[in-house]
Amino acid sequence: MEISVREVSGVNIVDLSGSLDTNTSQAAEDEVNNLISAGHDKILFNFKELDYISSSGLRVLLATAKKLKVSGGLMKVCSLNSVVQEVFDISGFAGILNLASDEEEALASF
Amino acid sequence: MADVKKKFTVLAVDDTPENLDVVKGILTPEYVVKVAINGPMALKIAEKQTPDLILLDIMMPGMNGYEVCRTLKSNPETRNVPVIFLTAMDQTSDEASGFELGAADYITKPVNPPILEARVRTHLALKVSMDELQKAYGIIKVQKDRMEDELNVGRDIQMSMLPLEFPAFPDRDELSVHALLKPAREVGGDFYDFFFVNDDEICLVVGDVSGKGVPAALFMAVTKTMIKTRAMDDHSPASIITRVNDEMSADNPSCMFVTLFIAICNIRTGEFRFTNAGHNPPYIKRNSGGLEQLDQRHGPIIGAVEGMAYKESKIKLLPGETAFIFTDGVTEAMDTASQLYSDSRLENVLDATKSGTVEDLVNESLASVESFAEGAEQADDITIMAFCLNEESGQSNHHQTQFVIKAELPEIERINGQLDGFAEKHNIPSDIVQKFKIAIDDLVTNIISHGLKDGDDQSIGVRFEGSEEQMVVEIIDEGMPFDIFETAKPDTTLSIEDREIGGLGILLVNELMDEVAYKRRNNTNVVRLIMNLRKE
Numbered sequence: 001m002e003i004s005v006r007e008v009s010g011v012n013i014v015d016l017s018g019s020l021d022t023n024t025s026q027a028a029e030d031e032v033n034n035l036i037s038a039g040h041d042k043i044l045f046n047f048k049e050l051d052y053i054s055s056s057g058l059r060v061l062l063a064t065a066k067k068l069k070v071s072g073g074l075m076k077v078c079s080l081n082s083v084v085q086e087v088f089d090i091s092g093f094a095g096i097l098n099l100a101s102d103e104e105e106a107l108a109s110f
Numbered sequence: 111m112a113d114v115k116k117k118f119t120v121l122a123v124d125d126t127p128e129n130l131d132v133v134k135g136i137l138t139p140e141y142v143v144k145v146a147i148n149g150p151m152a153l154k155i156a157e158k159q160t161p162d163l164i165l166l167d168i169m170m171p172g173m174n175g176y177e178v179c180r181t182l183k184s185n186p187e188t189r190n191v192p193v194i195f196l197t198a199m200d201q202t203s204d205e206a207s208g209f210e211l212g213a214a215d216y217i218t219k220p221v222n223p224p225i226l227e228a229r230v231r232t233h234l235a236l237k238v239s240m241d242e243l244q245k246a247y248g249i250i251k252v253q254k255d256r257m258e259d260e261l262n263v264g265r266d267i268q269m270s271m272l273p274l275e276f277p278a279f280p281d282r283d284e285l286s287v288h289a290l291l292k293p294a295r296e297v298g299g300d301f302y303d304f305f306f307v308n309d310d311e312i313c314l315v316v317g318d319v320s321g322k323g324v325p326a327a328l329f330m331a332v333t334k335t336m337i338k339t340r341a342m343d344d345h346s347p348a349s350i351i352t353r354v355n356d357e358m359s360a361d362n363p364s365c366m367f368v369t370l371f372i373a374i375c376n377i378r379t380g381e382f383r384f385t386n387a388g389h390n391p392p393y394i395k396r397n398s399g400g401l402e403q404l405d406q407r408h409g410p411i412i413g414a415v416e417g418m419a420y421k422e423s424k425i426k427l428l429p430g431e432t433a434f435i436f437t438d439g440v441t442e443a444m445d446t447a448s449q450l451y452s453d454s455r456l457e458n459v460l461d462a463t464k465s466g467t468v469e470d471l472v473n474e475s476l477a478s479v480e481s482f483a484e485g486a487e488q489a490d491d492i493t494i495m496a497f498c499l500n501e502e503s504g505q506s507n508h509h510q511t512q513f514v515i516k517a518e519l520p521e522i523e524r525i526n527g528q529l530d531g532f533a534e535k536h537n538i539p540s541d542i543v544q545k546f547k548i549a550i551d552d553l554v555t556n557i558i559s560h561g562l563k564d565g566d567d568q569s570i571g572v573r574f575e576g577s578e579e580q581m582v583v584e585i586i587d588e589g590m591p592f593d594i595f596e597t598a599k600p601d602t603t604l605s606i607e608d609r610e611i612g613g614l615g616i617l618l619v620n621e622l623m624d625e626v627a628y629k630r631r632n633n634t635n636v637v638r639l640i641m642n643l644r645k646e
Contacts, residue, residue, distance in 0.1 A: 019526075021551040022519050052544040054551035055615035065606050083544040090621040091614055092602025 002049075003031050011042040011110050013103070017049030020057030029060045036064070041073025044106050048079035053087055065097060074098070078106040117142050118234050121161040123152040123178065124196070125170045129219070133165060133196075136223045137230065149173030153181055156188050163234055165217075168197040168208070179211045190240065192233040196221070260323050265293060267327035271301060271334055276469065278304065284377045284512055285312065288469040289495035290476065292439075298491030299326040299368075300437045301334055305341075308632055310378050310586075313341045316435045316495050317370040318389070329366045333358060333412065337372065345632065347372045347385035348408065348422035355387070355409070359416035367413035371435055375427060377499055378571035378586040379634065380514040382427045385420050387412050392435040393460055395471075397428055401460055426569055429513055432468060432498040434460060439492035440475070443483045451482050468496035509536055509576040517558050517568035517587070525550055525572055529583075536576045542641045545622045546583055549639050552615030553585055561589030561635065571634075580624075583639040592635050 001024035002017045012035050020028060035043060043064065047053075065075045078100040080088065088094040100106035119142040122133045130145045137143050144161065146152035148170055156164065164182070168175035175195060182188040192214035208216055214233050217226060269291070278287050289302045299319030307313050315337055319330040336357060340350045351372060358368075371392060373384035384404065388411035394402040409420035427433065436456075443451040459478045463471050472494045479492060501513070511532050515521040526547055533543045554570065562568045571586035600613040620626050625640035 019547065019551075021522070021547070022555045023522055051540075052548050054548045054555075055618055056551065056555065058614060062606065062609060069606055083541050083548070086545075086622065087548065087618060090602075090618060092604075092609075095603070096606050096609065 001027065003028055005031065005035065008107060011044050011107060012040045013044045013046050015046045015049065017051075019052050019054075020050060020060070021052070021054040022056045025056040025060045028057070029063065032060065032064050036067055036071070036073075041068055041071055042110055043068065043073070043075045044103070044110070045075070045077045046079055046103055046106075047077060047081070047084055048103070050081070050084060053084050055091075058087070058091055058093060061093065061097065074110060076100055076106045076110070078103050118162040119144060119159070120163045120165060120230065121146065121152060121155060122165040122196075123147075123149070123170075123175070124165075124167040126167075129167070129196075129221075132221060133226070136221070136226055141230070149175070149178040149181075152178055156182060156191070157185070160187055160191060162191065162237060163230060164191055164193045165196045165230075166193050166213075168195055176207065176211055179208070179213060183212045190237070190244075192237050194229060194233060257323075264322065264324045264327035267324065267331060268299070268301065269293070271303075271331050273302075273304065279306075282377075283500060283510065285375075285497065285499050286468045287312070287314070287495070287497045288467070288472045289316075289493070290472055292476065292488070292492040294439070294488045294491050298322070298439060299330055300439065300491035300493040301330045302435075302493050302495050303334055303338065304495070304497070305338060307341050307345055307374065310632055310634070311345060311374050311376050312497075313338075314373045314375065314433070314435065314495065314497055315370065316389070316392075316437060316493055317368050318437045318439075318491070318493070319366060319368045321364075321366045325364055326366060329364070329368065329413075333368050333370075337370075341372075341374070345374055346422060347374055347383055348420045351385045351387055351409070351412065351420040352418065355412045355418055355420065356416055358413040362413050365413075367411045369411050369437075373433065373435075375433075375497070375499075376571075376632070376634070378512065378514075378573065378584075378636075379569055379588060380427045380429070380499055380571070381424060381569070381588070382433065383422050383424045385409070385422045387420060390436070390438050390441065392433060393457070394425065394427070395432040395434060395460055397430050401457055426514065426567070427499055429499045429501040432471060432496055434471065434475075435495045435497070436475075437491060437493040439488075439490040440479055440494060442490060443479045443492065444486050444489065445483050446485045448486075451479055455482065468498055471496045510574060512571065512573040514569050514571050517562050517570050519555065519558055521570075522551055522554050525554070528572070529574065532574045532576065536581075538576065538581055538643070542581065542643070545641065546581075546639065549619040549622055550583060550585070552619050553637060553639070556615055557585070557587045557589055557592070557635070561587055561592050563589070577643075579644060580640055580642050582641075585637045585639070586631075586634050588634050591630050 001019055004015045006013050068075045076098040079102050120137055121144045122130050123146045124130050125147055134143045144155055146155055150173060166175045166178060179193050194215040194217055195208045195213050196217050198219045215229055217229060272291060276288055287304050291300050299321055301317050303315040305313055319326045336354050340353055344350050369389040370387045371389040373382055375382045385408045387409050391403050391405045396402055406423040408422055409418050441451055441453050441456055459475050463474050475494055515524055529546060573584040575582040623639045624642045627638040629636050
C-alpha cells in the first residue's frame with residue numbers, strides 16, 4: 001500500500017493505492033490520526049488506486065468517521081472500484097459513510 | 111537287540127574256474143562270494159545286486175578286466191564299489207592303468223591267502239567309512255537345503271509385505287515418496303511402509319527386525335500389520351508405538367525386537383510428527399540447503415520392554431524439503447577393508463544432491479553405498495526412503511498449488527504473492543483475485559488472532575485449486591474448532607456511533623465468495639473459499 005496526503009481547498013485528501021488490509025491499515029490509521037491531531041477535520045479518502053479493502057481497512061474508516069463525528073468534522077470516500085463498492089454494500093458502510101463517485105463530486109459537497 | 115552283522119558280498123571275476131575256487135576257499139565263510147567267469151556276466155551280477163567289493167582278473171577273453179572296470183565306474187550304482195585287480199601280470203605300467211581306471215588295489219597272482227584276506231578286509235572297512243561319510247553328507251545337504259529354503263521363504267514373506275510400485279500415489283501431486291530395500295544374501299529383516307491414514311495425513315514407517323529367517327519375517331509382518339491397523343484410528347506416532355510395543359512385548363517368546371521410525375505428516379500443513387524407537391536418526395534436507403539430523407529419541411526398541419510410554423516430536427516440513435529415512439544397513443555397510451560407510455559419507459551425498467526427485471535421491475545414495483562397498487559382501491539389508499511435499503503441480507485442466515505459511519500476520523503478504531502468480535498463470539480475473547485477497551485477509555487474520563494458541567510454533571496450510579469452472583482457496587489451520595458459519599452476524603444497519611467492527615470480516619468472507627465451506631478434519635479447521643469463473 002502507498003499512502004499520501006494532499007490538501008485541496010481546505011480538504012485533506014488521502015490517496016491510497018494497493019490494499020487496505022490487516023498488514024497496511026495500521027499505517028493508514030496512523031497517518032489519519034496525525035491529520036486529526038493536527039486539527040484537520042475535513043478528510044477525503046480517494047480510493048481511485050485502491051485495489052481492495054478488508055475489514056481491517058473498514059475498521060480504520062469507521063474509527064476515523066467516529067472521531068470526526070465527535071469533533072464536528074466530516075469524512076468522505078470517493079472513487080470506489082466495483083469490489084470495494086461491493087464490500088461497502090455488504091458491510092452496510094455504503095449507507096453510513098458519505099460516498100462520492102469521484103473527487104470532484106466529493107469536494108463539491110464538503 | 112543283538113547286533114547281527116551283515117555279511118559282505120564279494121564278487122570274484124576270473125576266466126579260470128580253478129582261480130575262482132582258490133579265492134572262494136580263502137574268503138568263505140567270512141564273506142558271501144559270488145563268481146563270474148567273464149566280463150559281461152560280472153556286469154550282469156553287479157547290476158542285479160551291487161556287491162561290496164569286486165576281485166577282477168585283467169586278462170580275460172572277450173571283455174578284459176579294464177573294460178569291465180570302466181563300465182562299473184561309469185554306472186552310478188556300481189561306481190563306489192571298490193575294485194581290486196587280481197592278475198598274473200606284475201608290470202608296473204599295468205598297475206598304473208588299473209589305478210587310472212579307479213581301481214582300489216592291485217594283487218598279483220599267485221594269491222597269498224593272508225594278503226588277499228587283509229586287502230579285502232581293509233578295502234571293505236574303507237568302503238564302510240566312505241558310505242558313512244556319504245550318508246552324513248547327504249544328511250548335511252538336506253539340512254542345508256532346508257535352511258536355504260527357510261531363508262528363501264523368509265525373504266519371500268519379507269519382500270511380499272513391501273509396497274513396491276512407484277509412483278506410489280500417482281493421483282496425489284502434493285507429495286512424493288520413494289523407497290527401496292536391497293536385501294542382504296541372508297535375511298536381515300528390514301521393512302518399510304507408507305500409507306494414507308486419511309485424506310491429509312500420510313504415515314511413513316521404516317524398521318529393522320533383529321534376527322533372520324522365517325521367524326524374523328513373521329515378526330516383521332506382524333509388526334507392520336499392527337502399526338497399520340493402529341495408525342488407521344490413532345494418528346499419534348507415540349500412541350501407536352506405545353500400543354504396538356505393549357502387544358509385541360507381551361507375547362514375544364523368541365525375544366525378537368525391532369527398531370522403528372514412524373512419522374505422520376499432514377501434507378496440507380507440513381506438520382511432521384515422529385517417534386524414534388531405537389532406530390538410527392533420519393535426516394531432513396531443508397530448503398535453506400542445510401541438513402538436519404532428527405536425533406530425538408523417544409523410547410527403546412520395540413518388543414523389549416512392556417509398558418513403555420513412547421514420546422514424539424514435531425517439526426515442519428515445507429514444500430521441497432525432504433525427509434530421508436533409512437536403516438543401519440546404509441551407514442554400517444563395509445568396504446573390503448572393513449571400514450564403515452558412516453554417517454558422514456551419507457551426509458556428504460545428501461548435501462551434494464541439489465535437485466532431482468526423491469527417487470533420484472534414493473538411487474544416488476544407494477549408488478554411493480554400493481560403490482563404497484564394492485567387492486565386499488553385503489552383510490545387512492539396506493533400506494532407504496525419501497519423502498517430500500511438492501511445491502506445485504499441474505494437470506492439463508486442473509491446477510493446484512499448496513504451501514505452508516507461518517501463523518504470523520505479515521505472512522498474508524506471501525499468500526497474496528502466491529495468489530498473484532497463480533492468477534496470472536491461470537487467467538483468473540482481477541476482481542475475483544481481489545475478493546479472494548479480502549476473504550483471505552479476514553479469514554487468516556481471524557485464525558491467527560483468535561483461533562490459535564499463543565506461543566506455539568504454528569503454521570497454516572494454503573491450497574489453490576483452479577479449473578475452468580471455478581477457483582478454490584483452501585485454508586487449513588490447527589486451531590480450536592471454529593465454524594465460520596457459527597459466527598454471529600453483525601447488524602449492518604446501525605449508525606456510525608453504534609456500529610461495532612466485530613464479525614464484519616467473516617461477513618465479508620461469506621458474502622464476497624460464491625461459496626464457503628467449513629469442515630473439521632483431523633484436528634484441523636478447513637475452510638474452502640470458492641469462486642465460480644463462468645459467470646452468466
